[in-house]
Amino acid sequence: MIAVEHVSKRFGDFTALDDVSLEAPDGKLTALLGPSGSGKSTLLRVIAGLEVPDSGTIVVSGSDATRLPPQKRGIGFVFQHYAAFKHMTLHENVAFGLKIRKRPKADVNAKVGELLHLVGLDGFADRYPSQLSGGQRQRMALARALAVEPSVLLLDEPFGALDANVRGDLRAWLRRLHEEVPVTTVLVTHDQEEAMELADRIVLLRDGKVAQVGAPRELYEQPADSFVMSFLGPVSKLDGRLVRPHDVALSDRPEDGWEEAMVQRVVHLGFEVRVEMVRGDGDEISAQLTRAEAEALEPEAGSIVWLRPPASGVSA
């Protein structure tokens, strides 16, 4: 387990981390989520030992690691831009940590072969990183980090530099890999969808502070405040509250307690349909309907609908 206790870190005038405490449980995948500048990458680098915190403690597997250099923390780190050793073949890249540990050659070769198989790069052992695609390089970087059997795997925006479709594939692949090899993992991402899909726990950061911690569903359904709510998904504003557009129900006839609105625009988003409306007092609001709901209602620009304000939501 990793525990971060009251960690602060400043760069000049900028406060990157402000009294941050969190835990990453054993065998689970914890996502550090937040907008850019929220301190998530700095936090990961502090856990790795690549940055030294101004104050606070890092505990890895029960012992204080705050002053330990990265070499002695038993971590594996995967960088956004791969950090592949460009002058080494794939095999040499993955073997690096094992060679440093002076493992017998036969063991190294067996382990590297096994890992390249695990990340689906059999047959690429003699290639150089420049001969691989971005996705392949990142899988190599993951194999390299796993080679030293780290007690903790740290991933810094691992899919941030990849195309959207490759990112989706790798995300699913990482999920399966984590089930197969359940190493305690901390993932940094600014993509809430990625965090929701991969993480057992999400730590949402804002301006160097923890905004909320919990399971993805908890954060989505019981957001602590408007920041958490709007970061985790689309929101609509209604009477000074933030609500989820899919919680707004629509009807084509007046019902008790429902409010009148005029449809301004209907946007078809494949499976879902977004209806943008303006209410009598001039406030704009949008609702997210399924296709079936939209077909029953047939909203179009200029038509009048009635909406039911959802019970859930947080004050804006």
Place this chain on the structure above:
Amino acid sequence: MSAERRSRVGLRVVALGYLAGLLLIPVGVVFYRTFEKGLGAFWASITTPAAVHALFLTLEVALISVPLNAVFGVAAAWALVRGRVPGKRLLDALIDLPFAISPVVVGLSLLLVYGRTGWLGPWLTEHGIQVIFSLPGIVLATIFVSMPFVAREVAPVLAEVGEEQEQAAATLGASAWQSFWRVTLPSIRWGIAYGVVLSTARAIGEFGAVSVVSGKISGETDTLTLLVEKRFQNFDLAGAYAASALLAMIALATLVGMTAVGSRRSES
């Protein structure tokens, strides 16, 4: 012929003419004069005891000063690019000092420090160490003038390679030293090679600083460049041409080496 093509050809003629007038013709004449009286005369001229000694002294000086420059240059580049210490600006400026100061001044300043009446002179004499008018002085002067090349070639390469690979090596358990040898050095090797070639060319061709500190003792402290000057002043023109041609050939060999390194570098 279109106007564009005409202007392109015109530009080429000007560029080549400029190069020819300043470089090719003078060097060509040296070679022409050298081999005018046949290969035998050239050979005889460069195999006199004084010439052979000068050649070996020149190579010896280069062999001592270039490796030292390489080590210092890499260390300085590291300090400039990776260092988090104050005084980086000062180091940055100091490295270029040898480019800015005239070699003759370098020679004189060495004389003022290490010469018999210089600062360290009495102490050196007491301990029986002779710097000025001997090999150490020539090496010091050569190191001084050829110092910046490796640092100036390596620094931008080091900056471009970035720190991430080294950080990755650290997380994989490599010590700073292991990371340097296994990750950093291979990434900057072409920068080092390029700097070494330039530094070598400068070391072999140095005249001004060496001429002040060497004392020009024939067969003892004469380098090739000094031999050229000596022969020229003694009206041994053929001998001066032969020694010049030898210098030019060494320089050409280093240039060919540099081009080879350059093409490797652009590949990687």
